[in-house]
Amino acid sequence: MKPAAFDYVRAETLDEALEVLRQEGSDARIIAGGQSLMAMLNMRLARPRTLIDIMRLPELARIDAKGDTIVVGAGVRQAALLAWPELGRSLQLVALALPWTGHAQTRSRGTVCGSIAHADPSAELPLVLQALGGEVHLRSAKRRRRVAAREFFAGMMTTVRAEDELIEAVSFPAAQQRCAFREVARRHGDFAIVAAAAVQTAAGVRLAVGGVADMPVARDFPRLEGSALDEALNAFAYELDARDDVHATARYRRDLVRLIGRDLVREVLP
Amino acid sequence: MSRLQAGRRHPVRFSLNGKPCTGEAEPRLLLTDFLRHQIGMTGTHVGCEHGVCGACTVSIDGSPARACLTLAAQVDGCEVRTVESLAPSAGRLGILQAAFKRNHALQCGFCTAGILMSLDCLLRDHPRPDEATIRDFLSGHLCRCTGYAPIIRAALEAAAEMAGDVSRETTHA
Amino acid sequence: MADAAGHLLDHHEAGSTWVGKSIPRVEDASLLSGRGRFIDDLGVRPGTLHAAILRSPHAHADIVSIDISAAKQSPGVVAVLTGEDVTSLTTSLVVGVKAPVECWPIAVGRVRYVGEPVAVIVATDRYLAEDAADLIDVQYRPRPVVCDPLAALSPDAPVLHDGFKGNVASDRTFRYGDPEQAFASAAHRISIDIRYPRNSCTPIETYGVVADYDAGEDAYDVLSNFQGPFSIHAVLSRALRVPGNRLRLRTPPDSGGSFGVKQGVFPYIVLIAAAARAADRPVKWIEDRLEHLTASVSATNRATTLSAAVSDDGRILALDWDQVEDCGAHLRAPEPATLYRMHGNLTGAYDIRHLKVRNRVVVTNKTPTGLNRGFGGPQVYFALERLVQRIAVELNLDPLDVIRRNLVAAGAFPYRTASGALLDSGDYQEAIRRGVVEGGLAALKARRDAARAQGRLYGIGYTAVVEPSVSNMGYITTVLTPAERRKAGPKNGAQATATISIDPVGSVSVHVSSVPQGQGHRTVLSQVVADVFGLTPSDIRVNTELDTTKDAWSIASGNYASRFAPAVAGTAKLAAERIAQRLACIAASQLNTEVDDIAFVAGHVGSKRNPDNKVSFSRLAGLSHWSPGALPDGVGQTIRETVFWTPPELTAPDDADHINSSLCHGFIFDFCGVEIDRVTLQTRIDRYVTMHDCGTILHPAMVDGQIRGGFAQALGAALYEEFAYAPDGSFLTGTFADYLLPTTMEVPDPLILHMQTPSPFTPLGAKGVGEGNCMSTPVCIANAVADALATKDIDLPLVPAKLADIVRGAEPAPPAGRAADTKRTGDRSxxxxxxxxxxxxxxxxxxxxxxxxxxxxxxxxxxxxxxxxxxxxxxxxxxxxxxxxxxxxxxxxxxxxxxxxxxxxxxxxxxxxxxxxxxxxxxxxxxxxxxxxxxxxxxxxxxxxxxxxxxxxxxxxxxxxxxxxxxxxxxxxxxxxxxxxxxxxxxxxxxxxxxxx
The missing domain is CATH 3.30.530.20 (START domain)
Known part of the structure; x- marks a missing residue:
């Protein structure tokens, strides 16, 4: 269980990394914390020709508060964001969800942007980005663009990032609204069977669910009570097209969407 | 920019247990194999090579990390500490190690190095963790022998001792 | 002098023995400092090559062709072996039943399970070997697959081996007492159907083998973290086509857990030894985790129908067992031992005189099975103790009353069970009484009532279990008919070995062939031997490495069936006492006193009457080296003594198929309270009490360590762990992200209680304790969940999703205009x-x-x-x-x-x-x-x-x-x-x- 051979590029500037991506496209992979990619390399599920290490680029290792937006650079490790003193005040939902991401021993290396780039449908950070309506900052040798979370995720471990692009940063709106997060996994730290986040909105609540569909899905609900809420959640649960696997059934996943969804909605809309 | 070519060995310079260390590694060489078979530090064990069991946990720049999910090339310039660094001197045990011994917190000892390194990092940053914190922190480790309870007890005892609540002579190995 | 051993115990008065104390372990300092010596930590000969194994992705397929040409040209590759190469260098592994079936360590012409080896690639390093494995082109022609043991019995099921009739490797029936009469006359017949799942104790260290072949002497030298039983050595040497004395099998100083599993490394010993011979160089193979989970070994899964003839008051008059054991794709030695290990104990802790048994062994397209902690116990007790709970429910009795009503009476020991086990000692009623009081059952019941009053799902489960230890090497022959046994010759006993050596300066060394994997054998032996010689444990050096060329060993050597404390430690005591007896004679002669007057105290050997009249132990002990001519006549040397000990109670099965399958029988009484979360349906252990009587306790902390460790594994088996297969034989749990071991967050600390009824059959009075909770805990939790949910059918593991229908009934319908989800559960298409x-x-x-x-x-x-x-x-x-x-x-x-x-x-x-x-x-x-x-x-x-x-x-x-x-x-x-x-x-x-x- 050893990786296949690859070249390893230690980028010293962002332009260098982008240039290698421009030349090698999908044969090259960015490695940041490597906490998802390395396991795939070891199992030879992934066999890139070149790895581009972007963790020596100080400009990517920054957390910036720009007005109402918190910009987290591609080099920011999950543990660093969790330890950021402003986190609880500015990004309460991230503060709730991050402790559920892997374990201390993987958060110490894994990056925030890396998790979002990996787009695992059960992962917490893509879910939170989706729930908060954040943006992904993409950059290639030719251009920069920002893509809204709802456009970024395209399916199971699939995003709209082009082969020559890397994620330079992600941004979250700094929000003061009420929010809540809940996750159910077989064991603590496992991939979520269902993870859900709720954020208060002007009209009601946005509920985002991970672990059920091929990607985290957010849905805005008006303020609903009683059976109307239950019906709306039931419809949402079915729309996510849940499936069976060794850890859970589709029905169980829908049950969790209905039950946790109701709890979370009540929590943010008291 | 430095491109390390596949199939060739390249120098890796880093600090290992407080001392400068240089080795050579192909780009794909895992830190586990590098430490164990190139450097000869076999205290770090390999249990799963996909980042779940925690047996290979080492400290990289002060944080616990899976050596099996790390390339040797990635630690160039880093400070790496392994279980071999924990004893104050040959024939003696550090506070945490001694607490493990007192509490029978190991049986086969295969997972132990990783657990010790995680706890060592934890106790450096959080001198007085409670049981819930320790359990959460160690949930990234698998032990198949002990049922964990003695490990938790040992960690709590070591934390108390380090915080000065209890004092013990350095324990002879 | 003949009874000098008795006098040696004199100095133990005033409770001064080391045995019974939780002294620090001698093993720990090196393990805590990164200085352990596990197989992959040891150096190898320069030039040693590394193997990787290409494995089958199919559960059942013919191998149409294997093209290894590109792999052979790959950098660093020295040899590539396929099934044909291995069959030319070795002989098939022997199969434990009489059938014309072969069992190879690599696929020969056909693959029968996902992960079966197809080729071995030997290269200068593991990375290069894996590169070459990627270049091997294998063409498969898939065959129909059978994964379910009951489906394997069907006449139209695909057949795995032509030598087995259908897929049945063995079909035996047994009858003890008069079960037909008991069932006919009983007021009730109560039955339960059980599907016990596949799981494994998955040690954190995987398999390792380093093999070398010396063509000049036609001899193999193998280092492996094999755990025994060393009866397998005979299987290995036969497979490698050399006499036993030309297969040197060695074990490393440390082994990272086993729990039975490292018995299963043996086919790889043949495979890697063959690779070393083909490559003409030493070859090393360290199994990786994917290989381990997919293809190392598994406990058996079993389909059981168990019926009881029961009186109105819950008295069980007879049992009728129908067990279909699934051993996977090959019947590997010592299978079908999992099925027969418990044969003497099919009545558990109960006094049941009438018994009917049908045992069938089938092969399916899954990984072959082998030793795993509990070995047959979890499967048997899950059926038996679920049935006891069902009897209580169906007859509206308290489950604990049903248990009590059926226990073997306290005065009945030694008690012969219907199928032949000799229960050595115990007082089950007293153990339960103490467990109930000290474990706080009344408070737990109040807690349940309070929880239920709040609408919570809370239940209590009980289980009573006899834990067998020290296996009779003859029990497996119960699978043969009496006629077949007569032809093969009787098999019985369980030889334990221990060697005590004293060097010229009088320091004491101990060697045993117990091959520990973390259990602390070296520490306990230092206690046992220190007590005999009046020394301290730190004076005693213990070595537990095994080298079949140099050390004393026998077929029962190794670490399994919880045999260390009852058999091996006791044998070390006997060996030490033999030397002590001679030392006492020498001392009596030197000190001018009688042998009866000699005591071993605090590093000296001296007169009890006159404590000043003494000689230092080391000086006395060295005399056999320095001045053998000066020793009293006829005493003999005190340099080295090896004792082989086998208990006479372990006789071969008789012609009526009675078998005393194990020497010792501990007793366990467990109860627990669990709560099922109404949202997540996760089962939380609120309280777990486990009462053990394992005879004399040699080291309390280690005993508790075994109980806690077994409990944690059993919790995994109950709630999380399953080797899952799809109907097409695909293996679904190949990583630790899908095969879920419990962590610090899932394992509570059980309350452990003890009582000690020494075994009359073992030198130290100790019984085994390592496996009991793997037998008692899964069913105890299941009984509690059954109580909480008032349901009959409990399938392990208790994956929360499985409980949705039971707890919640039908799912809310989809919104109008949307079809309901019609997918069948378990359908993976x-x-x-x-x-x-x-x-x-x-x-x-x-x-x-x-x-x-x-x-x-x-x-x-x-x-x-x-x-x-x-x-x-x-x-x-x-x-x-x-x-x-x-x-x-x-x-x-x-x-x-x-x-x-x-x-x-x-x-x-x-x-x-x-x-x-x-x-x-x-x-x-x-x-x-x-x-x-x-x-x-x-x-x-x-x-x-x-x-x-x-x-x-x-x-x-x-x-x-x-x-x-x-x-x-x-x-x-x-x-x-x-x-x-x-x-x-x-x-x-x-x-x-x-x-x-």
Whole structure:
């Protein structure tokens, strides 16, 4: 269980990394914390020709508060964001969800942007980005663009990032609204069977669910009570097209969407 | 920019247990194999090579990390500490190690190095963790022998001792 | 002098023995400092090569061809072995039943389980060996698969081995007492059907083998973390075609856990030894975790129907067992031992005189089974103790009363069970009484009542279990008929060995052939021997490495069946006492006193009457080296003594199939309170009490360590762990992300209680204790969950989703206009549908579908399309999502052509990451704007590596890839992007391989 051979590029500037991506496209992979990619390399599920290490680029290792937006650079490790003193005040939902991401021993290396780039449908950070309506900052040798979370995720471990692009940063709106997060996994730290986040909105609540569909899905609900809420959640649960696997059934996943969804909605809309 | 070519060995310079260390590694060489078979530090064990069991946990720049999910090339310039660094001197045990011994917190000892390194990092940053914190922190480790309870007890005892609540002579190995 | 041993115990007065104290372990300092010496920590001879193993992705298939030419040319490769090479160098492993069946450590012509070795690649390092493994091209022709043990019995089931009738390797019936009469006259017949799942104790250190072959002496030298039993040595030397004295088998100083599992390394010893012979160099192989989970070894899964004849007051008069044991694809030694280990104990802790048993052993397309902690106990007790709980429910009795009513009476020991076990000692009633009081059962019941009053799902479970230890090496022959046994000769006993040596300066060394994997044998032996010699444990050096060329050993050597404390430690005591007896004679002579007056105290040997009259132990002990001529006549040397000890109680099965399968029988009484969360349906252990009587306790902390460790593994078996297979034999839990071991967050600390009824059959009075909770805990938790949910059918592991229907009844219906989810549970086929709209006409799209050039352009990652006929294409494709990519050889066939309206595409693909097959129906319909609407439905199945390690992601991955095909088709046809189907389809598919780091 050893990786296949690859070249390893230690980028010293962002332009260098982008240039290698421009030349090698999908044969090259960015490695940041490597906490998802390395396991795939070891199992030879992934066999890139070149790895581009972007963790020596100080400009990517920054957390910036720009007005109402918190910009987290591609080099920011999950543990660093969790330890950021402003986190609880500015990004309460991230503060709730991050402790559920892997374990201390993987958060110490894994990056925030890396998790979002990996787009695992059960992962917490893509879910939170989706729930908060954040943006992904993409950059290639030719251009920069920002893509809204709802456009970024395209399916199971699939995003709209082009082969020559890397994620330079992600941004979250700094929000003061009420929010809540809940996750159910077989064991603590496992991939979520269902993870859900709720954020208060002007009209009601946005509920985002991970672990059920091929990607985290957010849905805005008006303020609903009683059976109307239950019906709306039931419809949402079915729309996510849940499936069976060794850890859970589709029905169980829908049950969790209905039950946790109701709890979370009540929590943010008291 | 430095491109390390596949199939060739390249120098890796880093600090290992407080001392400068240089080795050579192909780009794909895992830190586990590098430490164990190139450097000869076999205290770090390999249990799963996909980042779940925690047996290979080492400290990289002060944080616990899976050596099996790390390339040797990635630690160039880093400070790496392994279980071999924990004893104050040959024939003696550090506070945490001694607490493990007192509490029978190991049986086969295969997972132990990783657990010790995680706890060592934890106790450096959080001198007085409670049981819930320790359990959460160690949930990234698998032990198949002990049922964990003695490990938790040992960690709590070591934390108390380090915080000065209890004092013990350095324990002879 | 003959009874000098008795006097040696004199100095133990005043409770001064080391035995019974929780002294620090001698093993710990090195293990805590990174100085352990596990197999992969040891140096190897310069020039040692490294092996990697190519394994089958199929559960059942013929091997059509294996092309190793490219692998042999790969850098660093020295040798590549396939089944043919291995059969030319070795002989089949012996099979434990009388049948014309072969058992090889590598596939020969045919694969029978996912993960079966197909080729061994030997190279200068492991990375290069794995590179070469990727270059081996194996063509398989899949066969029908059977995974379920009951399905394997069906006359139309696919047959794995022609030498077994159907798939039945053994079918025996047994009758003890008069069960028919008991059932006929009983007031009630109460039955339960059980499916016990597959799991394993998965040590954190995997298998390792370093093998060398000396052609000059035709001899093998093997180092392996094998755990015994060393009866396997005979299997190995036979397979390697050398006499036993030309197979030197050694074990490393440390081994990272085993729990039975490292018995299963033995086929790899043959395989790697053969590789070393072929390569003419030493070869090392360290199993990786994927290999371990997929293909090392598993406990058996078992289908059991158990019925009891029961009186109105809950007295069990007879049992009727029907067990179908699933040993996987090959019957590997010592199987079917899992089924027979408990044969003497099929009545558990109960006094039941009438017994009927049918035991069938079947083979299925799963990994072969072998030793695992509990070995047969979990399977038996799950049925028996669930049945006891059912008896209580059906007769409206208290379950604890049913247990009490049936226990073997306290005065009945030694008690012979109906099927022949001799229960050595115990007082089960007293153990339960103390457990109830000290464990706080009354408070727990109050807690349950309070929880239930709040509407919470809370239940209490009980179990009473007899824990057998020290296996009779003859029990496995119970699988043979008495006539077959007579022909083969009797098998019985369980030789334990211990050697005590004293060097010229009088320091004491101990060697035993117990092969520990972390249990602390060295510490306990230092206590036992220090007590005999009046020394301190630190004076005693213990070595537990085993070298079959130099050390005393026998077939029972090794670490299994909880035999250390009762058998091995006791044997070390006997060996030490033999030397002490001689030392006492020498001392009596030197000190001018009688042997009776000699005591071993505090490093001296001296007179009890006159403590000043003494000689130092070391001086006395060295005399045999320095001045043997000065010793009293006839005493003999005190340099080295080896004792072989086998208990006389372990006799061969008799002609009526009575078998005393184990020497000792501890007793366990467990009860627990559990709560099932109404939202997550997770089972939480609120309180767990486990009362043990394991006879004399040698080291209390280690005993508790064994109990806690066994409890944690049993908790895993109850709630989390299963080696799961799909109906097509795909293995679904190939990583630690899918095979879930409990962590610090899941394992509570049980309350451990003890009482000590010494065994009259063992030198120290100790019984085994290592396996009991693996037998008692899964069913105790299951009984509690059954109580909480008032349900009969409890399937382990208790995956929360399984409880949804029980707790919640029918699911809320889908909203109007949406079909209910009709998928069957456990159905792993991937299904989907989608739609794309293109500008081109239906005729144009139709032509494209039949054109290789277009197909090459639209098939995702296609390198090449070859047209074999108008409706048959072959393609080379690279498929994947995110960073996961693999190259596949694909075949596509078109059928049911209805030009230009509809066509069925059937295809299969095979590559390094696995294989897939599926079928899709495409329908073309003209749109109002002159374009074409393409609608497709598909059903696919995926197996191999990617199913084992990425099952969670497969379904979505297939959707992405299939969607991409149609997106490309649409693009090629000048159409619009495909429509999203059911809200989850993939947009912007040409960016498929994007994302991720």
């Amino acid at each position: 991937l299904r989907g549908e989608g739609q794309a709209t293109v500008a081109a006409s239906a005729e144009r799209v139709w032509a494209m579908l039949l054109d290789p050039a277009t197909l090459q352009a639209v098939i995702p990652g296609c390198h090449h399309v070859e047209k074999l006929s108008d409706t048959h294409f072959r393609a080379e494709v690279t498929l994947g999502i995110g960073p996961v990519k693999g190259r596949y050889r694909a075949e596509v066939r078109l059928s049911d052509l209805d030009p230009p309206h509809a066509v069925t595409l059937g295809g299969s693909a095979e590559g390094g990451l696995g294989f897939g097959g599926g079928e899709g129906r495409i329908t073309l319909a003209p749109t109002a704007s002159g374009g074409t609407s393409i609608h497709y439905v598909y059903e696919a199945a995926i197996g191999g590596k990617v199913a084992s390690i990425g099952g969670r992601l497969l379904d979505g991955a297939a959707r992405v890839i299939i969607g991409q095909f149609f997106a490309s088709l649409a693009r090629q046809a000048g159409g619009a992007a495909p429509n999203r189907s059911r809200g989850s389809f993939v947009a912007k598919l040409r960016r498929l391989f994007g994302g991720g780091r």
